[in-house]
Amino acid sequence: MEWPGLYNYWIAIFLMVTGLYLVMAPQNLVKKIVGLNVFQASVFVLYITMGKVTGGTAPIIAEGIEVYSNPLPHVLILTAIVVGVATTAVGLALVVRINESFGTIEEDEIRELEEAQEDAS
Amino acid sequence: MSHHLVVRVVAKLLMPFIILFALYVQMHGDFGPGGGFQAGVIFASAFVLYALVYGMDAARKVLPDGALRIGLALGVLIYGGTGVLGLLLGGNFLDYSVLAHDPVHGQHYGIFAIEFGVGLTVASAMATIFFHFAGRGANLDEMEE
Amino acid sequence: MGMSAYLIVRLHNLFAVVMVSGVYSLLAATFFVVVDAVDVAFTEAAVGAGISTVLMLGALSLTKGREKVPSRPAILPIIIALATGVALIYGTLDMPNYGDPDAPIHQHVAPTYLADSKPKTGIPNVVTVVLASYRGYDTLGEVTVIFTAGICVMVLLQGRRRRRKAKGDTA
Structure with missing residues (x-):
């Protein structure tokens, strides 16, 4: 197997596992x-x-260039990034509200508070 | 941060260039890297900078909530409206070939309109989100005083 | 990038975590330039390293700056994550090599996009053409998602802060 081989997938998997953890x-x-x-x-x-694509260049059509990288994943990820920041914003807004009603952003403390509330009622 | 003179002056100097760059990215998206999404974010970041340096009240005066709300909805409306316009002119939904006398120009106009809609919505959404986070902090400060 | 991801795991000061995640996004952006995705790199640099860092700092200023240090390391998540990693690496063994021009992904619609977009629209940036024209429905969906997210944040964070009440507290 020559050098780049499958390393790109393994880098992505390392980051993915870190994210999952x-x-x-x-x-x-x-x-x-x-x-x-x-x-x-x-x-x-x-x-x-x-x-x-090996030897390819950015997918902007210009004269004298034959090989371009695939534009389709670029389009998909371009929109995914912006949607990602939108979901991050909604998540953070929820965290802010949770902090306001519970006074904490630690999950186990929130659970304890909720259980205490259920016992009281 | 409003008492730092250097920061205030530099922020004021930078604002037009950031907005100009956003417009460049918006218009030049057809020929180089860029487009509505990036331009919208850069445009919003100019106002984020303004809000950080001059405070939320000044930023809200420049960019009132009502205007942001209209921009937010108008962007989606331009996008959908371009699609419906194609429909009315006898094409399919979001088919821009019928927008002008020949398909190539039609596509060009259509893509331009769409990118504008995207940019408007993204800019308004990002500014709205930031203003609400920052505005909530400002509210808390007032209540604690 | 791996290093900064590891730092995010180890650090407990949330401000530091947010700053390192900004660095992580910026490194991702430079990586995207190297693999020819200039549009994506541009977006990642503006959005990931810029706006999301600012938003997280905004959220942190409304909450707490430090994470509670766990008393014992979490074993189960480590096992699950490692098992997932091993399974994924096993899955990659059948994947095409990096940069292979004969990979299935390059055989489907991409050649059509590359060949047709300039003659049909007169726009040299294929990413823009695919984004706005060929996949216009997708982008309409994305714009609607962003619109909805803007409204969500508006609804969640408008209004004055209320003190905790004993009843009706269902967050």
Whole structure:
């Protein structure tokens, strides 16, 4: 197997696993959202590296250039990035509201508060 | 941050260039990297800078909530309207070939209109989101005083 | 990028985490330039490194700056994440090599896009043409998503801050 081989997928997978861990492990909601962003970026890397053609150039048609990289993943990821920031914003807004009603952004503390509330009622 | 003179002056100097760059990215998206999404974000970032340096009240005076709301809806309306216009002129939904005398020009106009709609919505959405986060902090400060 | 991802895991100061995630986005953007995705790199630099960092700092200023350090390391998430990683790496063994021009992804609609977009629209940037014309429905959907997100944040964060009430507190 010559050099680049499958390394691009493995980089994406390393980032993906880190993102997955960051979504699952921390109790802190803001850190979970950062983890979600890491995960998202890993998917972007996966798509974009799949679209690369050896010897190709950016898909802007110009004279004297024959080989272009695949424009389709670029389009998909371009929109995905902007939608990603939109979902991040909604998630952060929810975190802010949770902090206002519970006074904490740690998941286990929120759960304890909710259970205490259910017991009281 | 409003007491730092250098920051205030430099921010004021930078504003027109950021907006000019956003417009360049918007218009030049057909020929180089860029387009509505990027232009919208850059345009919004100019107002984010303004809000950070001069405070939320000044920023709201420049860019009132009502205007942002109209921009938010108008962008989607331009996008959908371009599609419906194609429909009325005898093509398919979002088919721009019928917008002008020949298909190539029609496509060009259509893509331009669409990118404008995208840019307007993205800019308004980003500014709205930031203003609401920052505005909430300002509200809290007032209440604590 | 891997290094900054690892830092995000290790750091407990949330401000530092947000700044490192900005660095991570910027590195991702430079990486996208290297693999020919200039439009994507532009967007990632503006959105990922710019706006999202500012938004997270805005959210942090409304919440707390430090994460509670966990008393014991979380074993189960590590096992699940590693198992997923191994399964994914096993899955890549059948994938085409990086930059292979004969990969299936380059055989489907992409050649048509590259060949037809300039003659049909007169616009040299294929990404713009595919975005706005060939996949116009998709982009309409994305714009609607952003519109909805803007309205969501408006609804969630408008109004005055209320004190915690004993009843009707269902967040």
